[in-house]
Amino acid sequence: MLEDKNPQLTPISTYGEFGLIKHLTENFSFKNTSTEISIGDDAAVINPENKKIVVSTDILAEGVHFNLGYVPLKHLGYKAVVVNISDIAAMNAIPTQILVSLAVSNRFPVEALEEIYAGIALACKHYKVDLVGGDTTSSNSGLVMSITAIGMEDSENIVKRSGAKPNDLLVVTGDLGGAYLGLQILEREHAVYLANPDMQPEMEGYDYILERQLKPEARTDIKKTLNELGVKPTSMIDISDGLSSEILHLSDQSKVGFRLYEEKIPMDSLTISTADELNLNPAMCAMNGGEDFELLFTIAPEDFEKIRNHPDFSIIGHAVELEHGNYLVARGSNELIALNAQGWDAFLKK
Amino acid sequence: MLEDKNPQLTPISTYGEFGLIKHLTENFSFKNTSTEISIGDDAAVINPENKKIVVSTDILAEGVHFNLGYVPLKHLGYKAVVVNISDIAAMNAIPTQILVSLAVSNRFPVEALEEIYAGIALACKHYKVDLVGGDTTSSNSGLVMSITAIGMEDSENIVKRSGAKPNDLLVVTGDLGGAYLGLQILEREHAVYLANPDMQPEMEGYDYILERQLKPEARTDIKKTLNELGVKPTSMIDISDGLSSEILHLSDQSKVGFRLYEEKIPMDSLTISTADELNLNPAMCAMNGGEDFELLFTIAPEDFEKIRNHPDFSIIGHAVELEHGNYLVARGSNELIALNAQGWDAFLKK
Numbered sequence: 001m002l003e004d005k006n007p008q009l010t011p012i013s014t015y016g017e018f019g020l021i022k023h024l025t026e027n028f029s030f031k032n033t034s035t036e037i038s039i040g041d042d043a044a045v046i047n048p049e050n051k052k053i054v055v056s057t058d059i060l061a062e063g064v065h066f067n068l069g070y071v072p073l074k075h076l077g078y079k080a081v082v083v084n085i086s087d088i089a090a091m092n093a094i095p096t097q098i099l100v101s102l103a104v105s106n107r108f109p110v111e112a113l114e115e116i117y118a119g120i121a122l123a124c125k126h127y128k129v130d131l132v133g134g135d136t137t138s139s140n141s142g143l144v145m146s147i148t149a150i151g152m153e154d155s156e157n158i159v160k161r162s163g164a165k166p167n168d169l170l171v172v173t174g175d176l177g178g179a180y181l182g183l184q185i186l187e188r189e190h191a192v193y194l195a196n197p198d199m200q201p202e203m204e205g206y207d208y209i210l211e212r213q214l215k216p217e218a219r220t221d222i223k224k225t226l227n228e229l230g231v232k233p234t235s236m237i238d239i240s241d242g243l244s245s246e247i248l249h250l251s252d253q254s255k256v257g258f259r260l261y262e263e264k265i266p267m268d269s270l271t272i273s274t275a276d277e278l279n280l281n282p283a284m285c286a287m288n289g290g291e292d293f294e295l296l297f298t299i300a301p302e303d304f305e306k307i308r309n310h311p312d313f314s315i316i317g318h319a320v321e322l323e324h325g326n327y328l329v330a331r332g333s334n335e336l337i338a339l340n341a342q343g344w345d346a347f348l349k350k
Numbered sequence: 351m352l353e354d355k356n357p358q359l360t361p362i363s364t365y366g367e368f369g370l371i372k373h374l375t376e377n378f379s380f381k382n383t384s385t386e387i388s389i390g391d392d393a394a395v396i397n398p399e400n401k402k403i404v405v406s407t408d409i410l411a412e413g414v415h416f417n418l419g420y421v422p423l424k425h426l427g428y429k430a431v432v433v434n435i436s437d438i439a440a441m442n443a444i445p446t447q448i449l450v451s452l453a454v455s456n457r458f459p460v461e462a463l464e465e466i467y468a469g470i471a472l473a474c475k476h477y478k479v480d481l482v483g484g485d486t487t488s489s490n491s492g493l494v495m496s497i498t499a500i501g502m503e504d505s506e507n508i509v510k511r512s513g514a515k516p517n518d519l520l521v522v523t524g525d526l527g528g529a530y531l532g533l534q535i536l537e538r539e540h541a542v543y544l545a546n547p548d549m550q551p552e553m554e555g556y557d558y559i560l561e562r563q564l565k566p567e568a569r570t571d572i573k574k575t576l577n578e579l580g581v582k583p584t585s586m587i588d589i590s591d592g593l594s595s596e597i598l599h600l601s602d603q604s605k606v607g608f609r610l611y612e613e614k615i616p617m618d619s620l621t622i623s624t625a626d627e628l629n630l631n632p633a634m635c636a637m638n639g640g641e642d643f644e645l646l647f648t649i650a651p652e653d654f655e656k657i658r659n660h661p662d663f664s665i666i667g668h669a670v671e672l673e674h675g676n677y678l679v680a681r682g683s684n685e686l687i688a689l690n691a692q693g694w695d696a697f698l699k700k
Contacts, residue, residue, distance in 0.1 A: 016691070036402065040603060041511050042440035042587055043406035043501070048398035052386065055405075056393035057483055057498055059451035063490040090392035101409035101496045133407055135496075140413040144489060146451045146496035148407055151393070161391050237392055253390065341366075 009109035012138070020110070021136055024117045028124065028131045032096045034152065035130040044132035046097060051152040056087035062142040070190045073112055075214045077119025080145045083240065085127050086218035086293045088151035090238035092159040095220065097132045097150040098124070103139035116145075127220060157232070159297070164235040164254035168298040170317035171233075171307065173219050175266040176243055177282060180289025181274045182206065182213030188278075208270050216293045222312065229306045233297035242290040245341040247317075248326060250298065257324045260317040260339065262331040287328070287339075359459035362488070370460070371486055374467045378474065378481045382446045384502065385480040394482035396447060401502040406437035412492040420540045423462055425564045427469025430495045433590065435477050436568035436643045438501035440588035442509040445570065447482045447500040448474070453489035466495075477570060507582070509647070514585040514604035518648040520667040521583075521657065523569050525616040526593055527632060530639025531624045532556065532563030538628075558620050566643045572662065579656045583647035592640040595691040597667075598676060600648065607674045610667040610689065612681040637678070637689075 015023055025039050037045035046053070060080055062068060068076075081098060088095040100120060104113065113136075124131055129149070189201035203210060219238075226233065235254050237246045243265070247258050265286050275282035286292075298319060299307065307313045317329075327336040365373055375389050387395035396403070410430055412418060418426075431448060438445040450470060454463065463486075474481055479499070539551035553560060569588075576583065585604050587596045593615070597608050615636050625632035636642075648669060649657065657663045667679075677686040 037508075037510065042437040043404045043443070043499075045441070045508055046403040046405060048401075048403055051398075053396040053398055053403055053500075054393045055396060055447075055449065055483065055498075055500065057449045057451050057485055057496070059453050059485045059487050059494075059496060061453040061487055061489040061494075064453075064488050087392040091395070093393070097405075099405065099407045099498060101407050103409050103411040103414075103494045103496075133405065135407055135409045137409050137411055138414050139411040139492070139494060141491045142489070144409075144411075144453045144494045144496075146407070146409060146453075146485075146494075148405075148449060148498040149393075150403075150405065158387075158395055160387065 009111050012104070012106060012108065012110055012113070015110060020113070021134070024113055025131060028121060030130045031128045032130050034096050035132055038130065038132045039134070044097065044099070046132070046150065048152060052155050052158060054088055054091045054093040054151040054153060054158065055148065056084055057146065057148040058083050058087070059144065059146040061144045067190065068143070070186045071214065073115035074119035077116040078123045078215055080147050081120055081123035081127070082216050082218045082293060084147045084149035085129065085220065086238040086240065088149050089218050089220045089223065090236050090295060091151065091153070092157055092223055092233065092236060093151035093153035094223070095127055095129045095149055095151040097130045099132060099148045100134040101146040102136045103144040104136065105139050105141050105143065108143065127218065159233045159236040161235050161237050161250055161253035164250055164256050164298040164319045166256055166319050166321050167301050168234050168319040169301060169304060169315050170258055170260065170296070170298055170319065171313050172243070172266065172294055172296050172316050173222055173312055174292070174294040175268045175271065176239065176286035176292050176294060177267050177271045177275070177289050178209040178212035179216060179291035180285045181271050181278070182209035182211070184278055185210065185274065186213060206270070206274065208268060209274060213291065216291065218293055219295045222295050225312055229310070231299055231303045231306050233299055236295060236297035239292045239294045239296055240290055242288040243296065244287040244339045246296050247339055248341050250296070251322070251326050254319070255322050256319040257322050258317055258319055258326045259329055260327070261329045264314060264316040266314040359461050362454070362456060362458065362460055362463070365460060370463070371484070374463055375481060378471060380480045381478045382480050384446050385482055388480065388482045389484070394447065394449070396482070396500065398502060402505050402508060404438055404441045404443040404501040404503060404508065405498065406434060407496065407498040408433050408437070409494065409496040411494045417540065418493070420536045421564065423465035424469035427466035428473045428565055430497050431470055431473035431477070432566050432568045432643060434497045434499035435479065435570065436588040436590065438499050439568050439570045439573065440586050440645060441501065441503070442507055442573055442583065442586060443501035443503035444573070445477055445479045445499055445501040447480045449482060449498045450484040451496040452486045453494040454486065455489050455491050455493065458493065477568065509583045509586040511585050511587050511600055511603035514600055514606050514648040514669045516606055516669050516671050517651050518584050518669040519651060519654060519665050520597070520608055520610065520646070520648055520669065521663050522593070522616065522644055522646050522666050523572055523662055524642070524644040525618045525621065526589065526636035526642050526644060527617050527621045527625070527639050528559045528562035529566060529641035530635045531621050531628070532559035534628055535560065535624065536563060556620070556624065558618060559624060563641065566641065568643055569645045572645050575662055579660070581649055581653045581656050583649055586645060586647035589642045589644045589646055590640055592638040593646065594637040594689045596646050597689055598691050600646070601676050604669070605672050606669040607672050608667055608669055608676045609679055610677070611679045614664060614666040616664040
């Protein structure tokens, strides 16, 4: 991390609050016709273009959600945007604008904020969203980022958590558990480094899971894919806290139970081998690890043929009546194990 | 402040992240037909009802924007909402929804968060806005609140910072400087208390300025008043950082200069007497103090008769050509003093 020990670095107070925002955001361009007024007024003005507005916010705190000992600031900026855009994708809406607020201690030089904003700019470009507002302030310690994402969609296309019916199929995109195991590798190597700063970190061969942790992507592509397949999910959520707790959210909102088949949970071979190396159960990493930012959704049984064998999707279970509860069906034994919300919880982690 | 020393207080971890949000927000009701989906899904869904969406965000950090040594948590929650709603009012839009994110250290018990949310609920009720989303997480130290406010308005009614023309009149609502002097009294009495906890704080007689600091209000009423008078401002901003820097913002965005008449700046008699008591120049408190959350706007010269002598408004100056610059015209001497942005700046304050 960039610490303000170098006399060539620029203290934040050089700019002041207004100058700083201007400096950090002056190179952002706009991609959406819905962005009418952006940074520079009391508020941004957005033209809904006859659609509904979808809005979500997430707050990330240093030492809780990220460790600047091993997370590059540019990646942090990128990921903070992804986390929020993923929520918009989970409503089956199209992300269009973000607002970024930072509380940052004076130990950070301007160059550190420039790195964060470089990551934010990259994410804005990749996801075609406009940065339209925000606030930057000092804090007594550490870095806190709060991002609000705005998206748009027609009413009839918005997918909530609450539409699943018994017998609907439970589907997930991509593969799971990688982000969690990437974090374990980062924490292991960081601990080694702290114990002996001359040791070289052993990151080689872990590329995929490190990228899953450090530079995740939101599945904004899935909306188009499902549309082309003629499938509208009956309920949907993104996987930020772990498969298990997300299933329980769908259950809670849709008033159904779920059966999840352990053997169906999609995992990359590197995820499985790293779990083995660290003596962790790979399925548990997928169930409780979180931060994969894949989409979890249900579809009507009659849509089964449309998505079976599609490389983006895995059918991992199905909905049952609410009173039959939420259970993992264990590999081999078919034993039923109750699902619980051991997902990533910011208040329990510390 | 409520510190977690009392065994009857509830640690945040009792609830966990999801349970906590549910617990804190379960008693919020909704007032706006535009709120279609609220807390409980990946994102909120808002129906723009054929209007433009106006959105703004502010972040408040403990030790920078507030001192929990003397700011009651309920007031903090109320004020955090007001700060954001004031930005929506400054666009001449109607506030409709807010999202609230908190990063909070584990030293805060659930009861402390309940107090903050009681203040948020009071503000939501008073301003008829719906709490539709947010995020709550732990932090390594202190409390950081980030609020995003959403409002709506027809395009033709939205007022930007950029519409002022030379000869337009500069108008401000209410009176200025009170919030800053209230803060000085709170800080003085807090210092006395820290030096000798047996001393009674001397707050009596300072009610108005203490309320200006601790429980400010956003001028959402002004929109209706101006409408009734048949006046549409040509530019507008709210006074969060001080009259001086807000004038410079209007100047910057509208490409005009301003003349501000010191003798016209509206101040309450308690503000003036407290400034005298503390050996401060009252006008400087109004110019640079900030946090009054009054509205500053310009009107066309032909609207002069419509608002002169109206109790809500003071005409404090006028716009000139940009090249004539921004100056305070001093009381008595008519000396021109260049306006500068010595407004409240979170990065310089520490």
